[in-house]
Amino acid sequence: MAQTVTISEISKYNGQEVTIQGWLYNMRSSGKLRFLLVRDGSATIQCVVFKNDVSEEIFTNVDKLTQESSLRVTGKVAEDKRSPLGYELQVRDVDIVQIAEEYPISLKEHGVDFLMDHRHLWLRSRLQHAVMLVRHEVIRAAREFFDNRGFVLVDSPIFTPNAAEGTTTLFGTDYFGSKAYLTQSGQLYAEASAMAFGKVYCFGPTFRAEKSKTRRHLTEFWMIEPEAAYYDLNDDMKLAEDFVSHLVQSVVKNRRRELETLERDISKLEHIKPPFPRIHYNEAAEMVKKENPEFKVGDDFGGADETIVSEKFDKPVIIHHYPAAIKAFYMKRDPQEPQSALAMDIIAPEGYGEIIGGSQREDDYDTLLQRIKEHNLPEADFKWYLDLRKYGSVPHSGFGLGIERTVGWICGTKHVRETIPYPRLMQRIYP
Ligand code: 4AD
Ligand code: MG
16 A cells, blocks of 8 residues: 655655645646646646556546546656656556546736636636735744744734724624624734734734725734833834745745746745835825825825835834824834824835834823823723723833735735635625
8 A cells, every 4th residue: 555645745755655635726638648637725736647557447437537527546756857846647547536526716917806706716716825824924924923932822802892994894793682893903902912922923813994995904814023111113023024034035035836836926025034114104295296296294094006116115103193183092102203103114015015004102101091082982892901000011012913914925926815715795795
């Protein structure tokens, strides 16, 4: 009996006979040869069936195989310099598990709506598969980054009684007869956790009833949010640029093959290293005004405005000191310029837009209470949050990085819907 192995580890078995188990991606015939492209989720390998090497029955059965049929293939691992994997399998035996019905996603081109309706199958396709492996690496590297720096994972709840990021994008739900919301951000709880553990991060799905149908917005997306006691805005920016660099360099190192599959220009990623350019909101606003006459200083940047700024740099750019009026209630203002929040966003290059939003938090009880009132937020729901400013309040900061936008940028994917396994959009909740 040959050993069962995964395709991605095939190089360890050069010259040996092994069994792989997977699905047929494609098949080519030429005389007495059949070339089966078999994928097992880890990678794809070409399996060469030579008529003289297998029984009559096996050779006839191979011709019955359809796209996505499941099968076990046994054969000898041989080097093949031309294939991306570097190896092929010289087949001795094929065990058919199931002959697949006619597969909807044939290897020709399909429209995006059709593909999205078949997302449960589309994930098997070469490019989608590569994007998901990059996503996996981004998440692995993100946890590694914080774990190595002494940040403790303390997750925030998903059902919440209050709004963290404005009341217009809340998803409400019934919670045993009272109203609850799906969280927009784990930040407020992460602040409480930081007062208990010093440096923390939370990581989970977050929800926003975004009515904008852009290529950057999902209604359900994953956010990783560090929060650290005694960090000011500068510490926060430093942490964020080190973090983004670590994510990009980890993918470049560990998922190069997938980036090549996606035809990503890797040289653009290789030099994503600290320091990132840092510019004041006012400076960014001047850049935008020159190219977008509609823009007024004081406005928030739209997607196109962010692109105007990011085009000027070949690294992510940090914009800081946004007007307090357009930012969240919890942000601390700069005592030197009270109209500005100690806020920062990181805008990815090449038009991928904002990937990080963060700030130093208001740590004074009275000021925070006043902001809660100004924003017409229900004071009672924030009692616990205000408590943090009563019992050993300290300067503290944090940020949130959107996994999908980051993966989209790293992969060079046009729309975030391809960066999450099962996207949720304003007009899509199936499959
Ligand atoms: O800038 P945002 O709204 O910041 C916060 O939620 C803070 N409470 C985070 C913190 O300080 N702990 O969102 C952070 C990031 C954005 O930069 C973006 O990458 C992503 O979350 N994001 C979205 N991604 C996909 N679809 C959406 N609708 C998104 N909204 C935000
Ligand atoms: Mg933001």
